[in-house]
Amino acid sequence: MCHRLLDGILDFFFEYETPRMVTVRNKHIGIIFRFIQLAVLMYIIGWVFLHEKGYQSTDSIISSVSVKMKGVATGNVSGLGQRVWDVADYTFPSQGSDSFVIMTNYIVTAGQREMVCKQHSSSGTCKSDRDCFAGQHQRNGQGIMTGKCIDENGQNTCEIFGWCPAENDTIIPEPPLLLAAENFTMFIKNSITFTRFRVSRRNLVESVTGEDLQNCIHHHLQKPLCPIFRLGDIVSAIKQDFPSLARKGGMIGMVIDWSCNLDLPDTHCLPTYTFHNLHGDLDQISTGFNFRYARYYREDGIEKRDLYKVFGIRFDIMVQGKAGKFNLLQTTVAIGSGIGVFGLATVVCDLVLLNFLPKRDYYKQKKFKNAETKPQISESKD
Amino acid sequence: MCHRLLDGILDFFFEYETPRMVTVRNKHIGIIFRFIQLAVLMYIIGWVFLHEKGYQSTDSIISSVSVKMKGVATGNVSGLGQRVWDVADYTFPSQGSDSFVIMTNYIVTAGQREMVCKQHSSSGTCKSDRDCFAGQHQRNGQGIMTGKCIDENGQNTCEIFGWCPAENDTIIPEPPLLLAAENFTMFIKNSITFTRFRVSRRNLVESVTGEDLQNCIHHHLQKPLCPIFRLGDIVSAIKQDFPSLARKGGMIGMVIDWSCNLDLPDTHCLPTYTFHNLHGDLDQISTGFNFRYARYYREDGIEKRDLYKVFGIRFDIMVQGKAGKFNLLQTTVAIGSGIGVFGLATVVCDLVLLNFLPKRDYYKQKKFKNAETKPQISESKD
């Protein structure tokens, strides 16, 4: 009894079952069959293995970006005389994170303090005091309405309690005050880590020397690895005109892509830089980029502020990328799944063979055998 | 010889091999078989093709968000009289990136300068000078201890060198100073690009006109595309009470979702906006959101600062989404993989057929044939 069980187990382990096949010699079906098989094979080799590198396990990226601007701009501001702007003046936020703004133009309203005054006319007009609801503010209002409608230079506006004098932002300086920003340079430092593979890289790769950092300017063909970018070049790359972009501001996306094949030495793991226009076309509504910020100070014991409406280029730096490294498990799975797709050939060919060929009934008899020998169906000896 | 080789190659190319099958007429097994096949087919058509759009290749999103607040608040602050806050005062950071804070309440400690003074009692008490270690600071300390324990109004605290007078943050203003923030509006501009498909979209889609931007307020049913949000509406959407949230601050996540089917015209690619409570419930420990910031100024040649403990609503805007577009390769792979899953039906049915049916031995004989004719097993002629 035990002997028989052992035999059964041995039978199971030393036995191999393979499907019995019918070989059909037919040019049409053969060509379809081999063509589909070839297509699947090309897909597995060409796409899964070579293009998608299906034999590699992958790792995602963690990254940190810091930015340092260089450049100085000067110009005359009406009422303020000649001014100069350096990196601490035109970078927001100053610490240079992966989303930042370079000021290219601005409207300053100096010496504001909290008091009662008229609004600027563009913020909404009134006909009489009844249009001005005390204690509320208009949608584009510059302060809290006192309830009075006041007339100045033929333009009636609601009187407000707010930061006075109210800002007048109807005239945007032309040419932009910091037109020289075209020559500003942006030094981007990007450190990445593939945590699973324990590989860390910086965009200051081996071929970038200390001397390069003093002299080089990024060029997508001649200097693709130089991490110092001229603002004017970036704006050209997204096919925009610098003066008009600088005047009303805009948004630019920068993608740093690290697609690394870690089966090669780490030094082959290099970044690529691309730029994308993210502010829409100038003929669309609500284009440009601007924001308001205030510098507070105290004069004669009274808190005052200089209000800046800043127009600028907002940069969003996005780091993408993944690393791949040979992995036996991954390779086996890629092969195994590929073999599964081979079944497609049999399915398609059987469909043709058993339904569209003239000899389809003959092939059916060869392929199928009834388990039950039913008398009403004459069965070919098989 | 060469002729035979050619014959062999032609044989290979014009030959098609298809498995020989046994047809079993059995209601139970037939129903199981067809039911599983139907389920797989429904899964492939319904889930893989219709729901997951397996026939499309996908692209991830790059995006840029900018935010512009509108609204003015006013109120009386004890010791400072009536104050007014506009966008430059209550937005942090002022440039309006995808993570920002709207101030809704604050505690101000005006005119601090670096000198020696007592701490506020909540920062830790002392009994004698021995409790105050000169040169160190307590965990919640407001400055560097001088080593003296001083008594004031019956509360002993360690004397410190620090910004004096020390902040007293025990009493949080109630109602919140900027309760009017409920009516502030938030204009969100979001530009996205699907880089691989070269499609760029803005959340100011075609149906949003310039006039809309002057008047509309987002409503998730009536105005789902209006990009202007009222703060009070957002807080309602996450089922919170504005005054209590405004008093101690909170965190709100906003998800802009772009799931685009680019087989349709681009104009069908629209954003949806959802809000999520990210600050926990008010009965949990350490709720709310606050931070300290300082406005520095110089008075009589001495550097001073006004310290603000700001309570506010922190918004994190997250842009998600992917685009899909018909792709022949992707379609073939989806079909091929689906056919692989059909094999499941055969595996399950064979299991039943060969192990659980009464006629299982009969079916085994029909299905299997031994390559070696072993005398000890009587084999049915097949």
Add this chain to the structure above:
Amino acid sequence: MCHRLLDGILDFFFEYETPRMVTVRNKHIGIIFRFIQLAVLMYIIGWVFLHEKGYQSTDSIISSVSVKMKGVATGNVSGLGQRVWDVADYTFPSQGSDSFVIMTNYIVTAGQREMVCKQHSSSGTCKSDRDCFAGQHQRNGQGIMTGKCIDENGQNTCEIFGWCPAENDTIIPEPPLLLAAENFTMFIKNSITFTRFRVSRRNLVESVTGEDLQNCIHHHLQKPLCPIFRLGDIVSAIKQDFPSLARKGGMIGMVIDWSCNLDLPDTHCLPTYTFHNLHGDLDQISTGFNFRYARYYREDGIEKRDLYKVFGIRFDIMVQGKAGKFNLLQTTVAIGSGIGVFGLATVVCDLVLLNFLPKRDYYKQKKFKNAETKPQISESKD
């Protein structure tokens, strides 16, 4: 006629087709066959089900991070006497988002105003006026050149119009001014939501009490859930020396990982914290982290600023994670795909059986049957 059609349909539905197999009793091929099947089974159970949890549907995370620093530093700054720095002074930006800088050292240039002066010598020297192009700025220039080359203390530099006096950043304070930052603590609040599963969690999990938040310090073994981190501990964790990192600044990545199995109770969904050095090694070019920022003020009606070159530790907090929950569809697909991979065993064994075994011709005869009985090939009765 209709009867026959019905019969055909019934036939189709009550019929099951299973491939006919040849059973080969051969130790070698049997062992290969069962070994591959075992490997596939182990892969499906061990990897797909247990490791990757293929039976679960997954959800991605949305998250919000806020940071609060605690700690005070003091020290003597040459020319300014004893100074004290608290949280509002050393945190950039003050609102504590997921990317922030802790100042550890700085160079201050006090009382700058816009005027004409000499540059600092490190910014580029000149030999005569011809080296100084009026209206332009040098790559490392500190202002707009006036066209004059001026001599001071034997160092010729181009005269500039800019913020004067020009910054001298050649000597970085040693030891760093805020060396006490080693004892600063960082309280990290992280709220996450798995939107599809409607699960929200905070890093202040159930086992973290209000008392813990007063006393605990994170330790990766003893206090892995305490959300309060000592700066010195973090720097040790990435194997760096605090004083040298603090002097020139650096970048540290913090990963909060939420990998949650929501088949268990939510309370098992816990964060893990890891730190990564993102600023490279100190022997590389352009290490460290610094930026310039300015505090503006008005003295005697003139706008002035104090320029700070801030060296600090930049933290980037990245939240990763996904949740899994049992899903019937997902489970079925995982099993189905696994069965597809079983086909690998047959393909490999057929390859061996029909090409490498001595009895390969015999097995071929057993496995294949020609549909056409071709006279030139003698066919075994099958």
